[in-house]
Amino acid sequence: MNARRKKRLALATALIGGVAAIASLLLYALNSNLNLFYTPTEIVHGKKDTGVKPEIGQRIRVGGMVTVGSLVRDPDSLHVEFAVHDAAGGEVMVTYDDLLPDLFREGQGIVAQGVLIEGGKLEATEVLAKHDENYMPPEVAEAMGQTHEKLDYDSSQKSGY
Amino acid sequence: MWKWLHSYADPQKAYKLSGTLLPWFATLAFLFIGVGSIWGLLFAPVDYQQGDSYRIIFIHVPAASMSMSAYMAMATSAFIGLVWQIKSADWAAAAIAPIGAVVTFIALITGAAWGKPMWGTWWVWDARLTSELVLLFLYLGVISLYASFEDKVLAARAAGILAIVGVINIPIIKYSVEWWNSLHQPATIKITEKSSMAPEMLYPLLINILGFGLMIGAITLIRFRAEILARNGMRPWVRELAKAEGVK
Numbered sequence: 159m160n161a162r163r164k165k166r167l168a169l170a171t172a173l174i175g176g177v178a179a180i181a182s183l184l185l186y187a188l189n190s191n192l193n194l195f196y197t198p199t200e201i202v203h204g205k206k207d208t209g210v211k212p213e214i215g216q217r218i219r220v221g222g223m224v225t226v227g228s229l230v231r232d233p234d235s236l237h238v239e240f241a242v243h244d245a246a247g248g249e250v251m252v253t254y255d256d257l258l259p260d261l262f263r264e265g266q267g268i269v270a271q272g273v274l275i276e277g278g279k280l281e282a283t284e285v286l287a288k289h290d291e292n293y294m295p296p297e298v299a300e301a302m303g304q305t306h307e308k309l310d311y312d313s314s315q316k317s318g319y
Numbered sequence: 320m321w322k323w324l325h326s327y328a329d330p331q332k333a334y335k336l337s338g339t340l341l342p343w344f345a346t347l348a349f350l351f352i353g354v355g356s357i358w359g360l361l362f363a364p365v366d367y368q369q370g371d372s373y374r375i376i377f378i379h380v381p382a383a384s385m386s387m388s389a390y391m392a393m394a395t396s397a398f399i400g401l402v403w404q405i406k407s408a409d410w411a412a413a414a415i416a417p418i419g420a421v422v423t424f425i426a427l428i429t430g431a432a433w434g435k436p437m438w439g440t441w442w443v444w445d446a447r448l449t450s451e452l453v454l455l456f457l458y459l460g461v462i463s464l465y466a467s468f469e470d471k472v473l474a475a476r477a478a479g480i481l482a483i484v485g486v487i488n489i490p491i492i493k494y495s496v497e498w499w500n501s502l503h504q505p506a507t508i509k510i511t512e513k514s515s516m517a518p519e520m521l522y523p524l525l526i527n528i529l530g531f532g533l534m535i536g537a538i539t540l541i542r543f544r545a546e547i548l549a550r551n552g553m554r555p556w557v558r559e560l561a562k563a564e565g566v567k
Contacts, residue, residue, distance in 0.1 A: 166404075170401055173483060173484065174484075177486075178487055181487045189498075189499075192446050192498075192499045193499045193501075194444075194445040194501050194502055260436055260437060260439075286438045286443065288438070289368075289369070289437055290504055291504045291505045291506060292516070293366050293376070293516040293517060293520055294520075295365065296365065299368075
């Protein structure tokens, strides 16, 4: 390799190295802000690194698993209430007044956006289902004991009265 | 070995070689995408939760993973072109850019179409979706930088620097779902451990990923040949070629 090429190689490598360094510092600084949501534990106990808790009245997103058996549906309206928990043991109640997405099931991951109200409850304006990375045919899921039933609606809920 | 490789930096040889490779890439791409898509869309079993909606994965995942691979190929060519001043490498980078942009666009659109019924929204500004959108803008930047200079040597240098700087986005896309909480699920296909997908769904997916790679290769070869001709229009070998093809 001649001297000019060596110089250009060094320059190009320095460019990549410099950009990588800048980007990693930037991402490190922004780290907690790049999370799409709080986990329930972070709402109850505060963020792991900073201890910051979201305040009452703040608009936040919560992500976690819908606790099995926690879903309460108001028979007269779309109003639902359910608990969201995570592996670290935190749990937050979520209330919601709109249609739930297709993949919403107890035991399924969700991300809810809304306002934190008194008593650590989240008044959600949007509930998104979070899909996991597992794909399998129904027979396999059954054999593995995975729940995959959709939410049951009784006839009165379906007719809207 | 380097001597042998170097001879293909010559535009005429590169043109000939890509002409020989093209039918192989094209035929195999048709074969793989055909088999993968028909198997995936018609014969693979339904998913236990998503039903038939999951089948968009057979387009979405190949497009998304190839959007990153194409970017790496483009940046590598740009790097070689920049350091060793090999014009053929610059042309290769310019040939890949629009293909990468289209594949990225396909990944974003199919993802949105799947997100609406499954997540309940077309779009969220989570780390994975946002960084993939940045990738599209990087491609568009490279394309427009290359197009905006009359002097193509200068154009290739400007576009090449942008392409190389943009490489930093690739690991961010790849690991965004692991580093941060995001709505997008983590990777299903894992290289080091068992993939979290049933094999009868996984095989058509892998076939399609390979097929998309071959298709990008084939289209790149076509565009690369066109770029060589466009940049060497005054060379005697191109004129002879044109004469032999009967162009006036």
